[in-house]
Amino acid sequence: MAANGASTDVIIIGAGPVGLFAVFQLGLARLKAHVVDILDKPGGQCAELYPEKPIYDIPGLPVCTGQELTDRLLEQIRPFEPVFHFGEMAAALTKTEHGQWQLSTDTGLTIIAPVLVIAAGGGSFVPKRPPIPGIEAFEGNSVFYTVRRIEEFRGRQIVIAGGGDSALDWTVNLAPIAGSLTLLHRRPEFRAAPATVSKMRELEAEGLVRFELGQPVGLKGADGELEAVAIKRMDGSTGEIAADTLLPFFGLTMKLGPIANFGLNLNENLIPVDTEKFEIGTKGIFAIGDINTYPGKLKLILSGFHEAALMAQAAHRYVHPDKPLRFQYTTSSSELQRLLKVA
Amino acid sequence: MFVVVRMPDGSSHRLEALEGWRVMEVIRDWGLPIKAECGGACACATCHVWVDAKWLPKLNPSTHEELEMLDGAFHVDERSRLCCQIIMSPELDGLELELAPESLADAPPARLAVGG
Numbered sequence: 001m002a003a004n005g006a007s008t009d010v011i012i013i014g015a016g017p018v019g020l021f022a023v024f025q026l027g028l029a030r031l032k033a034h035v036v037d038i039l040d041k042p043g044g045q046c047a048e049l050y051p052e053k054p055i056y057d058i059p060g061l062p063v064c065t066g067q068e069l070t071d072r073l074l075e076q077i078r079p080f081e082p083v084f085h086f087g088e089m090a091a092a093l094t095k096t097e098h099g100q101w102q103l104s105t106d107t108g109l110t111i112i113a114p115v116l117v118i119a120a121g122g123g124s125f126v127p128k129r130p131p132i133p134g135i136e137a138f139e140g141n142s143v144f145y146t147v148r149r150i151e152e153f154r155g156r157q158i159v160i161a162g163g164g165d166s167a168l169d170w171t172v173n174l175a176p177i178a179g180s181l182t183l184l185h186r187r188p189e190f191r192a193a194p195a196t197v198s199k200m201r202e203l204e205a206e207g208l209v210r211f212e213l214g215q216p217v218g219l220k221g222a223d224g225e226l227e228a229v230a231i232k233r234m235d236g237s238t239g240e241i242a243a244d245t246l247l248p249f250f251g252l253t254m255k256l257g258p259i260a261n262f263g264l265n266l267n268e269n270l271i272p273v274d275t276e277k278f279e280i281g282t283k284g285i286f287a288i289g290d291i292n293t294y295p296g297k298l299k300l301i302l303s304g305f306h307e308a309a310l311m312a313q314a315a316h317r318y319v320h321p322d323k324p325l326r327f328q329y330t331t332s333s334s335e336l337q338r339l340l341k342v343a
Numbered sequence: 344m345f346v347v348v349r350m351p352d353g354s355s356h357r358l359e360a361l362e363g364w365r366v367m368e369v370i371r372d373w374g375l376p377i378k379a380e381c382g383g384a385c386a387c388a389t390c391h392v393w394v395d396a397k398w399l400p401k402l403n404p405s406t407h408e409e410l411e412m413l414d415g416a417f418h419v420d421e422r423s424r425l426c427c428q429i430i431m432s433p434e435l436d437g438l439e440l441e442l443a444p445e446s447l448a449d450a451p452p453a454r455l456a457v458g459g
Contacts, residue, residue, distance in 0.1 A: 049386045122380060131417050131444045163414045186419050191411045215419065234420070251415040253389060254380055256449070269449055299382075 004108065006083070008034045009319045010115040011103050013090045013259070016044020018289030018304030019119035020073040025312035027080030028336055031319055034083045034111050036090050036103065038124040038257075043070035048125055048252060059302060069301075079341040085109060089124055093262040101284060115315045118264075118271060118280075118287040119304070122254035130161070130216055130248050138219055142226035143246045147174070155179045159229045159241050161216045162249035168192035170247060172199045175208040182210045182241050184231060212241060216248065267293060277314035278307045284318050286311045344431060348375065348392075349441040360431045366392070366438070367427035376448040383427040388415035391443040393422040394429075401434050417445050 010026050012019045015037035023033045041047055046055075046066030054063050064072070088105035093116070096102050101116040127145035129135060135143060147153065147170055154177045160167050163185035169192075175181045183200065190197050203209040218230030220240070228240045256269050264271055264280060270293035271280050278286050288311050289304035297303070316325045330336045337343035348356045348370055360369045367390040370377045378389035385408050394402065399422065405413075409428045413419050426440065 045381070049381045050384055053384050053386055128415065128417075128445065186414065187410075189411075191414055215417065217418065232418075250417065251388070253378070253387075253445075 005110045005112065006034060007112045008032050008083070009113055010034075010117055010315055011036065011101065011111050011113045012082075012117045012119055013037075013103070014044060014119035014121055014289070014291075015039070015042040015084060015086070016119060016121050016289065017046055017069055017073055017301050018121075018308060019044065019117070020070070020077055021305050022117055022119055022288060022308040022311065023077040023080055023082040024073075025308045026315060027077065027082075027339060028330070029312045029316040029325055030339065031115075031312070031315060032082075033080070033117075034085065034113070036085045036088050036105060036109075036111070038087065038089045038126075040087045042074060042084065042086070043067065044121050045254075046070050055301070057300065057302065079339065085111075089257060090120075091258045114284055114318045116285045117311060117315070118259065118285065118291055119289045119308075120256075120259060121290045123256040123259065123269070123291075124254065125252040126255050126257070127248070128250040128253045130250065132216060132219055135219060138221065138224050138226050138246070141224035142221065142244060143219075143248065145248065147247070150174065150177065153178060153245065156245040157243045158182070158245045158247065159184055159216070159243040160247045160249065161185070161229075162251075163187065163190045163192070164249060164251060165192045165196070166249040167247075168196040168200055170249070171209055172196055172203065175203045180210070180243075181208065182212050182243070184212045184214055184216060184229070184241070186213065186215050186234060188213065212239075214239070216246065219246065273307075276310065278311045279314060286315065344433065344436045346370075346431070346435070347437070347439045349439075350375065351442060351444040351447050362431050362433065364431045365427045366429040366431060366440070367425075369431065370426065370442070375442075377442060378446050378448045379427060381427075385409055385412055385425060385428055388412050388425060389446050390426045391416040391419075391446045392424055392426045392440040393420070393443065394424050395439040395441075396422060398435070398438050398440070401438075402429060416443060418443065 009031040010033045012033050012035045015035045026033050047070050050066035091106045092104040094102045100112050100114050102112045104110045153174050158178045158181045160171050161184045171183045214231040214233040216229050217232045221227040226244050228242050231239050271287040273287050273292045275294050278288050280287050288307035290299045344360050346358050346360050358373045367379045380389045381387040
């Protein structure tokens, strides 16, 4: 993909609740933000792990789900017109000759700003890798965690492992073009849209899909070329499915990812910060929310909100070193109310 | 009251536990590296353990939701549980289990004090 660039006041890594609320606090300080997230949607863990789970400890909201909290935050920050870059993994950080931070993503996007805010929570959500010995050697050639182009799978002998929406969706979509397709799942029930499950059962009846009860435990092949998937059934018996392609869909897990290579001073995958500005010890870089650590830190959304507010005060000094920031309340400030587009 | 946790590296840990605590919380708060990404909401599958067979009859049964979430774990068998769904009680004093490799965190969480 061709490189493309943007320039702004603040780059935020992570569109979880804390990254979203950072947009609000920065916005009140008249700072514009670009937000980068590896997921294809806002909300971070709230959207990926708990969209339908209740949260009871958001001040003033006796109960809301992860998705409702995300939706309300998006509504709250809308006046500040944040620019979102979804499906982008923060890949590299460099300093420009003018002393600004340049963040590059895995797709070639670059964003330059005087301030970087890391609100990356537990890291990037990436597909779970089955703990099968030697699986790395097959990745990219025979083992894939995402399907980018359906055509690349035409005629292949495919095993899809898993029982969620991704496994079922790709079973239904790839069966018509696959050489053969086996869906491998540990139980006959699926955690997927009923309509998709019905469609899979139809394809099974037509002979386009074979359903196997079991789990992948080994890979056979050489030089990255898969020949068979070794399976274990729930009764303990074992077997093999001839295949040149394995698509494991066991959901996502959090990995710190390339941030670990940004040259930041990490402590057990957390970023130590001061508790006045939530800065990391490198000028212009802040860490807020679950990714940071300091004495007494609690991984609560409300702690992240507080950290965002103090961070924004300090960020303003980097973006506008000559302009004092007047502390005001949204209740009484007509200036803030104009920013919020309510006055 | 205590639980015995075997880690993927083969080490064994006897951890003091408090009644009413989730086993996941006991493991996490003693500083052992358990992922437990969702924090105990039965919304991921990164606190997967294999409970020693003799203890299985004493456990509260898995909910439908827990069985569904176990689809995101590996090498699942009849001893598999998400340990955020096991609540410590006197009947479970001495509970023995093994942490599944995929539930091992890259780095241990900050150690907090466990009472008792």
